[in-house]
Amino acid sequence: MRVRAGTPRAKPATPVRIVRVREDRTTSHRDVVAGEEPMEIRLLAGGRCERVAVTMRTPGHDFELAAGFLFGEGLIIGRDDLAALRYCTDVAEDQRYNVVNVHLHGGALPDLARMERHFTVSSACGVCGKAHMDDLEVRCDGPLPAGPRVSVARLATLPSAMREAQGLFEATGGLHAAALFDANGTLLAVREDVGRHNAMDKLIGWALLAGGLQQEAIVCVSGRASFELLQKALAARLSFFAAISAPSSLAVDLARRFGVTLVGFLRPGGFNVYAGAERIDGLPVER
Numbered sequence: 001m002r003v004r005a006g007t008p009r010a011k012p013a014t015p016v017r018i019v020r021v022r023e024d025r026t027t028s029h030r031d032v033v034a035g036e037e038p039m040e041i042r043l044l045a046g047g048r049c050e051r052v053a054v055t056m057r058t059p060g061h062d063f064e065l066a067a068g069f070l071f072g073e074g075l076i077i078g079r080d081d082l083a084a085l086r087y088c089t090d091v092a093e094d095q096r097y098n099v100v101n102v103h104l105h106g107g108a109l110p111d112l113a114r115m116e117r118h119f120t121v122s123s124a125c126g127v128c129g130k131a132h133m134d135d136l137e138v139r140c141d142g143p144l145p146a147g148p149r150v151s152v153a154r155l156a157t158l159p160s161a162m163r164e165a166q167g168l169f170e171a172t173g174g175l176h177a178a179a180l181f182d183a184n185g186t187l188l189a190v191r192e193d194v195g196r197h198n199a200m201d202k203l204i205g206w207a208l209l210a211g212g213l214q215q216e217a218i219v220c221v222s223g224r225a226s227f228e229l230l231q232k233a234l235a236a237r238l239s240f241f242a243a244i245s246a247p248s249s250l251a252v253d254l255a256r257r258f259g260v261t262l263v264g265f266l267r268p269g270g271f272n273v274y275a276g277a278e279r280i281d282g283l284p285v286e287r
Contacts, residue, residue, distance in 0.1 A: 001209075002084040011035050012060040012192075013171050034174040035059050036194045037098055041066045042088070043075070043112075045104040050112055058168070058175060058193045059097070061202045062087075065193075066100045068205030072232045075110045079208055144259050145215045147239030148183035152282040156268050157185050158220045159244055165190040166222070177222040178203040178229075180214075188217065196223050200232045207236070218242060225264055230254045240279055242266050247274055 018031045037059055041052045052075070057065060063085040070076045081104055088099035104110075162179040165187060169175045176196040180188040180203055191202035200221070207213045218240045219233050225247035231254060233241050241255070242263040252274045255262035261276030277283060 001079065001082045002086075012058050012168055032171045034168065034172040034194050039065065040088075040099045041069060042099065042101050043070075043104060043109055044101055045109045046107040048109055049101075050109055052112065055195065055198060057195060057198045061191055061206070062097075062100055064191070064202045064205030064209060065198055066102050066205065067208050068201030068203065068232075070102065071204060071208055072201060072235045074235070075112075076104070079211070081105060144234075144237055144239040147261065147279055148216045148218055149279055149281055150183060150185075150218060150240065152280060152284075154185040155242065155263065155266065155271065155280065158218070158242060159266055160268070161185070161187050162190055162220050162222065166192055168192045169222075175199075179220045180207065181218040181220060182214065183216050183218070188214070196221065196226065197228050197232070200229050204232060204236050213238065215239070220244075220266070224248065225251045225262060227251045227254060230260065230262070234258055234260060239276070242271070 012035045013032045014035050016031050016033055018029050020027050020029045035058050036056055038054050039057045039062060040054045043050050043052050053069065055069070066085060067076070067082065076082065082102065083105045084103040086101045086103070087097050088101050089096060091099050158179070158181055161181070162177055165179065166175070166177050169177060169192060175192040175194060176199045177190055177192045178196070178199040179190040182188060189203060189206050191199050191206060193199040193202060204213070213236050215237050217238060219238055220242045221229060222244050224245040225241060225243035227248055227250040230241060230251045234254065239259065240261045244266055245264065247262055247264045252262060254260070255275035259276065261279040262274040264272045264274055273280065
């Protein structure tokens with residue numbers, strides 16, 4: 001697989017001038033805000049080129065984002081499907097690094113007509129619905145792997161480890177994060193983006209391009225546990241999902257239906273378990 005990165009002009013963070021108001025004083029300051037620009041994903045195979053999606057994202061790790069998105073949608077099944085990832089050179093120069101061409105092995109494009117998300121998506125959320133559960137049933141080959149067993153004490157360390165690795169959040173305060181940990185709580189990777197689903201796609205794309213997903217890994221996200229994030233984890237056959245904030249009802253339904261351990265409101269002092277408590281060691285006795 002060939003990766004041609006170039007030198008993107010779009011930056012993950014942008015300096016701005018602001019007026020800061022504090023009690024009865026106003027002062028002029030230089031600040032930094034999270035970058036947000038559109039990124040178009042195109043698929044190329046057999047002499048054809050099709051636009052798959054456009055998402056508003058924080059520039060950076062764009063090839064991981066494209067690979068993770070395509071994997072989550074079932075349009076590729078692994079790294080071997082990818083022949084090359086390149087920024088596009090046949091568009092206006094100022095948009096060149098906002099278009100990613102994904103070249104596939106083989107002589108034909110996958111069936112794009114079946115995609116419910118074959119249109120523009122936003123940084124806030126993708127298309128969610130109970131119909132996707134049935135699609136996941138078809139795509140998931142048998143039950144999930146046993147997954148990691150994690151102690152209560154180890155689980156409590158994940159938020160701070162993820163937060164310490166969030167360099168862009170430290171600078172801007174305006175980004176979601178998704179992180180992968182091994183069963184011992186060692187941070188494997190963290191990715192940030194203005195869109196929580198983009199951060200997850202980047203994370204899964206990183207694992208995919210790095211050589212494969214560790215199914216003993218733990219996913220931790222900085223915000224809420226939405227249905228879409230759970231389905232991305234499930235598509236990657238990851239069975240342990242932890243969130244700093246609350247899960248949605250559909251995320252809980254998905255976790256219980258497919259056997260995912262779902263933890264919410266994860267803090268150093270405790271957390272809620274919504275599904276799959278059997279993977280957590282050292283739970284206090286219920287009173």
